[in-house]
Amino acid sequence: MADQGGSAHGIARASRVRTEEQRKVELDKIAKYRELEDQVRSSVARGDTGPDLFQLTSKLLRLNPEYYTVWNVRRRLLTSGLLSKPSAASSPLTASLTASPTATTTPPSAASSSSSLSATQPSHASPTAGRSGTTADSPVDEAKTSTADATPRAAAVVAVVAGQKKDFDILKSELEFTIPLLLDSPKCYWIWSYRLWLLQQVIDRLSVPVARRVWQEELGLASKMLTRDRRNFHAWGYRRHVVAQLESPRLGGGSMVEAEFEYTTRMIRMDLSNFSAWHSRSKLIPRLLGERGADDSTRKGFLDEELGLIREALNVGPEDQSLWYYHQFLILNLVNPVGHPTLTPAFTLEDRVTYVTREIQDIKELLEDYDDVKLIYEALLEYTLYLGQLQGRKLDGAEKDELAEWLQKLKKLDPMRNGRWTELERECGLVEMESFGN
Amino acid sequence: MSEKSKTLPQELRLATSVHVKYIQSLDTRKDEYEYWLTEHLRLNGLYWGLTALHLLGHPEALPRAETIDFVLSCQHENGGFGAAPGHDAHMLSTVSAVQILAMIDAFDDLEARGKGKAQVGKYIANLQNRQTGTFAGDEWGEEDTRFLYGAFNALSLLGLLDLVNVDKAVDHVVACANFDGGYGVSPGAESHAGQIFTCVAALTIAGRKNLVDADRLGKWLSERQIAGGGLNGRPEKKEDVCYSWWVLSSLEMIGKTHWIDRDQLIAFILRCQDPENGGISDRPGDMVDVWHTLFGLTGLSLLEYPGLEPVDEVYCLPKSTTERILGK
Structure with missing residues (x-):
């Protein structure tokens, strides 16, 4: 029920009245669509597994990429004949050895399926042809080098290699098929999900170095999608998944935390307001410091740098929520009442108090230029309360006066949330009659 | 509120009868391409x-x-x-x-x-992943907290929640929490109002609402209301009627609906109506659809707009339904 597909987002309301001519055109379009749909359905019902049905699904998905059942038809076609028999074993080479005899006899042949795939997508026809066997991308070259001197296993290896080559071509072609659809419908869950399934097939069926290269290219796609829409949460999620896979032993990977951290820095420099990038940064930092083997003073230096970065940003954009959330993330590290700070575990209580006090002071200075930005007052309120909690003390008279003043400002600047301010006023003991103490 | 609604101008009243007609018409639009595409x-x-x-x-x-x-x-x-x-x-x-x-x-x-x-x-x-506790949408394996919530919703209505490992699923939801009090699609993902609804509602069905950081989440959710009265789904994004449901139901579950301006939100939703042909859109003047129509109405219902039946903030069903089935 949380699915957004098919709903109209941001399309201007227009008259539903059509001319007779427009209606005819639409009816014709419907007839063609339904005919294609019927062809797919009856072909599936007949139990067809060949390239004809595959082409029909390409046509239908281009008209309607939300048609999840048709993506499933395509998956079944791939696993039930177009691709080599799946390998359950961790080594694709060994597993494909046993599967190759059937794979070679199962129609359609690699050549015919490959060409039928490219025939359905003219724009990608030449890249497909260009890949055949001679580029550095090809798994064949790799196998050739590893089996250069003919061993008794050579024949079997050749069969495996042919199977992997075929799978490689098909999977690459499939990945390319989804690109224009994704560019047109970047928020369509089904396309993203199909693509991830394809990439899983890449891991299951191809050798580690080949699979790794395919997955690496996915990072490029994630970046491209995020350049087009910096906040697309599908693309951010996809990126996290791709990175996790590239880091995994299955793809012979290692940590990419430095590179990903650097990526968030670039995205933030491009657009300070990109909370998705700040969020990603908040998730990477604990790992980054751990893997750097950062000692206490490096950690302190790191925190200082992050606070410097965000303060600089706040100086120019104090009305931006994204920045305040990241600031809050850093402050929570200091005031977290449960356990120790995670970024700077060696900080004493005194260090923590010093830092929070200094941040409060700096934020107060922001008021000199921006006395009508409500987020500044919110931060001051919140951090002052944190400071009291951190020190395990009640707020003093001067602090209470400040809280009362900030709350008055908030009520004036941000009346939408008056329910919240009034409640806070009571909780802070600023309303005499209903004091809850603190 | 009800006093105020009487004084609202005509265009800010709920156009009940045209909305009913609009919904009834949805299955008669077989001469529209969109009907077949959806x-x-x-x-x-x-x-x-x-x-x-x-x-x-x-x-x-x-x-x-x-x-x-x-x-x-x-x-x-x-x-x-x-x-x-x-x-x-x-x-x-x-x-x-x-x-x-x-x-x-x-x-x-x-x-x-x-x-x-x-x-x-x-x-x-x-469809439950026995290792992580989360749920897939189908046999092909896409996982998302939407599916976990859906599973809890349907299974509890059927009285069959004991078929799944509730504790593992709860652990998974907890792993999706972020420092800002919100929840994402999966562990590591950014907080998003839609996913927050699914996670808080799943915890509520599991009887584990105590695991929500209500104060921090409430602050985040209340900041979703922006100039014009509508709600957005993430910081620095545009408002959209559907968040009248995702944000408001979440606020309701943690008892903080009064942290936003109800009258302004009501006015925003009503401005998104198509008063002539019925239906509600994402923003004023846009094309309507049944999805935004429902979530505009559920929002109004949570805001106790007069004349609407009360909606269950956890199940997104009429309260009379959940009362009958779950004895709530």
Whole structure:
């Protein structure tokens, strides 16, 4: 029920009245669509597994990429004949050895399926042809080098290699098929999900170095999608998944935390307001410091740098929520009442108090230029309360006066949330009659 | 509030009768291309439309017997439901099917003429990832907290929540929490109002609402209201009627609905109505659809707009339905 597909987002309301001519055109379009749909359905019902049905699904998905059942038809076609028999074993080479005899006899042949795939997508026809066997991308070259001197296993290896080559071509072609659809419908869950399934097939069926290269290219796609829409949460999620896979032993990977951290820095420099990038940064930092083997003073230096970065940003954009959330993330590290700070575990209580006090002071200075930005007052309120909690003390008279003043400002600047301010006023003991103490 | 609504100008009153007509018309638009392009959402659409009609006080506006027949015609042998006949079974359409049957009190028909409750429960339970506790949408494996919530929603309505490992699922939801108090699609993902609804509602169904950082989450959710009165789904994004549901229901579950301006939100939702042809859109002046129509109405219902039936903030069903089934 949380699915957004098919709903109209941001399309201007227009008259539903059509001319007779427009209606005819639409009816014709419907007839063609339904005919294609019927062809797919009856072909599936007949139990067809060949390239004809595959082409029909390409046509239908281009008209309607939300048609999840048709993506499933395509998956079944791939696993039930177009691709080599799946390998359950961790080594694709060994597993494909046993599967190759059937794979070679199962129609359609690699050549015919490959060409039928490219025939359905003219724009990608030449890249497909260009890949055949001679580029550095090809798994064949790799196998050739590893089996250069003919061993008794050579024949079997050749069969495996042919199977992997075929799978490689098909999977690459499939990945390319989804690109224009994704560019047109970047928020369509089904396309993203199909693509991830394809990439899983890449891991299951191809050798580690080949699979790794395919997955690496996915990072490029994630970046491209995020350049087009910096906040697309599908693309951010996809990126996290791709990175996790590239880091995994299955793809012979290692940590990419430095590179990903650097990526968030670039995205933030491009657009300070990109909370998705700040969020990603908040998730990477604990790992980054751990893997750097950062000692206490490096950690302190790191925190200082992050606070410097965000303060600089706040100086120019104090009305931006994204920045305040990241600031809050850093402050929570200091005031977290449960356990120790995670970024700077060696900080004493005194260090923590010093830092929070200094941040409060700096934020107060922001008021000199921006006395009508409500987020500044919110931060001051919140951090002052944190400071009291951190020190395990009640707020003093001067602090209470400040809280009362900030709350008055908030009520004036941000009346939408008056329910919240009034409640806070009571909780802070600023309303005499209903004091809850603190 | 009700005093105020009387003084609202005409265009800011709920156009109940045209909304009813709009929803009734949805299945008659077979001469529109869009109708055919959205078949993969048919069962979801029926749930959205029927719930909207119940909230509008016109539960009879869609014929009950035909509704049951259609729902059952979408069921597969394995117990799951597809979006329409000929479409594969999926968690999303299965949840819609259960919600529809719950709303029109037709679980008996599912037993007598369908594959039965137990089979539906089995289909859903099989989609749980036994290692992580989360749920996939179907056999192909896409995982998302939406599916986890859907599973909890449907299974608890069917009285079959014990078919799954609730504790593991709860652990998974907790792993999706962020420093800002919100929740994402999966561990590591950015907080998003839609996912927050699914996670908080799943924890509520599991009886583990205590795991929510209500104060921090409440602050984040209340900041979703922006100039113009509408709500957005993430920081620095545009407002959209559907967040009137995702944000507001979450605020309701943690008891903080009063942290936003109700009257301004009501006015925003009402400005998104198409007062002539019915339906509600994402923003004023945009094309309407049944999805935004439902979530505009559920928002208004939570805001106690006069004349609307109360909605259950956890199940997104009329309260009368959850009271009847769950004894809430």
